[in-house]
Structure formats: structure tokens, C-alpha cells
Amino acid sequence: EVQLVESGGIVVQPGGSLRLSCAASGFTFDDYAMHWVRQVPGRGLEWVSLISWNGGAKFYAESVKGRFTISRDNTKNSLFLQMNSLRTEDTALYYCAKGPRNSYASFDSWGQGTLVSVS
Amino acid sequence: QSALTQPASVSASPGQSITISCTGSGSDVWTYNLVSWYQQHPGKAPKLIIYEGTKRPSGVSNRFSGSKSGNTASLTISGLQAEDEADYYCYSYADPSSLVFGRGTKLTVL
Numbered sequence: 001e002v003q004l005v006e007s008g009g010i011v012v013q014p015g016g017s018l019r020l021s022c023a024a025s026g027f028t029f030d031d032y033a034m035h036w037v038r039q040v041p042g043r044g045l046e047w048v049s050l051i052s053w054n055g056g057a058k059f060y061a062e063s064v065k066g067r068f069t070i071s072r073d074n075t076k077n078s079l080f081l082q083m084n085s086l087r088t089e090d091t092a093l094y095y096c097a098k099g100p101r102n103s104y105a106s107f108d109s110w111g112q113g114t115l116v117s118v119s
Numbered sequence: 120q121s122a123l124t125q126p127a128s129v130s131a132s133p134g135q136s137i138t139i140s141c142t143g144s145g146s147d148v149w150t151y152n153l154v155s156w157y158q159q160h161p162g163k164a165p166k167l168i169i170y171e172g173t174k175r176p177s178g179v180s181n182r183f184s185g186s187k188s189g190n191t192a193s194l195t196i197s198g199l200q201a202e203d204e205a206d207y208y209c210y211s212y213a214d215p216s217s218l219v220f221g222r223g224t225k226l227t228v229l
Contacts, residue, residue, distance in 0.1 A: 045157070045165065045208050047218040059215040095164060105212035106155035108176060110164040
């Protein structure tokens with residue numbers, strides 16, 4: 001069974017930094033692209049970033065480009081999101097999501113999310 | 120890349136069918152036909168229910184179906200059940216720098 005467990009969400013001041021982690025299990029982690037998706041409580045979903053299976057390709061939403069960095073450690077089945085220069089509008093529940101094999105076009109498994117509050 | 124357009128809400132009675140539309144503003148839905156749909160119950164993570172426009176993951180009820188016409192994708196839920204009451208989001212892939220969700224549709228089962 002695929003499991004994705006996010007951690008690292010806390011309350012942080014504007015301008016601060018934070019590193020989110022996602023521990024993956026139940027599948028061959030280095031076969032799949034991974035994503036971060038966020039959701040302001042009570043609002044819609046926003047795709048944040050994706051990383052290819054080997055970390056060779058990384059993409060970001062315009063709203064976080066230059067401030068957030070996605071990375072992965074395939075030896076530890078872990079995904080990360082380094083968040084710098086945080087803004088109040090970054091406050092959200094951050095989900096780690098797994099893509100299907102050889103595609104960026106959907107998210108077939110999700111974690112339960114970790115809450116980041118910037119205030 | 121602008122969010123995809125979905126109706127804010129839809130409602131219907133148990134046993135009826137509903138269709139939720141998802142319209143792209145540019146070439147996203149039309150060109151790639153890689154729309155996926157997600158169901159989200161309150162306090163829960165989203166769940167994939169349709170991918171690549173029309174395909175259902177294993178374990179998803181065949182009451183859920185996807186289609187596309189022009190630059191609009193649609194999710195149809197037939198034989199509505201109380202448990203279908205949730206938020207539904209479409210998502211379209213155009214290229215890796217342009218990944219966008221719809222704003223979401225709240226389905227109420229009357």
C-alpha cells in the first residue's frame with residue numbers, strides 16, 4: 001500500500017524559512033515523479049512543484065519560483081520542499097503527491113498534508 | 120496559466136446524474152486530453168477518480184465517468200449517492216511548467 005507522510009509544518013514569521021519532508025513507502029520511490037500541492041483551508045488546490053524520478057527535472061508554480069526548492073533523496077525514499085522568504089499567502093496545507101509512471105499528468109496517491117502557517 | 124473554470128456548485132437528488140464541466144482558457148484541455156479529476160471529502164486528502172480524460176483507477180466506481188469536447192472536459196456521476204457529496208477538482212497538464220487545477224465544484228446531494 002502506498003503511504004506518503006508529510007512533516008515539518010509549523011507557524012513561522014513572514015520572511016522565514018521552512019523545510020517540509022515527505023516519507024514514502026509501499027512503492028519503488030525512484031520510479032516516480034513527485035509533487036507538492038497546497039490548499040488554503042476552505043479553498044481550492046494549487047500545484048506547487050514537481051520533481052522527476054531522478055531529480056534531474058524540477059518545475060515550480062510562478063507563485064513560488066525563486067523562493068521554494070524541491071528535492072528528493074531516493075536512498076531514503078524522501079521528498080523535500082525548502083521554503084524561503086515565506087509570505088502570509090503561503091499559509092496552507094501542503095500535500096505530497098505521487099505521479100503515475102512516466103507522466104506528470106495526474107496524482108494517484110496523496111499524503112494527509114502538513115500545515116504551514118505564516119504569520 | 121489561469122485556473123480551469125468549473126461551476127462553483129451543483130446539486131441533485133439521490134439516484135440522479137450530474138455533470139461537472141471544466142473549461143480551459145488556452146490550449147491545455149484541447150491539446151493534451153490529460154485531464155484528471157479528484158474527489159475531496161471535508162478534512163480528507165484528494166482522491167484520484169479519473170485520469171487521462173476518461174480512465175478510472177482500480178477501485179473507483181463505474182458511476183464516475185469522464186469525457187471531453189473541444190476545450191471542455193466533463194465529469195459525470197450517475198446514480199448519485201449520499202457519499203458522493205464532496206468537492207470535485209479537475210486538473211490539466213499542458214506542459215511541466217503549466218500544471219493547473221480548476222477552482223473546484225461543491226456537490227450537494229439533496
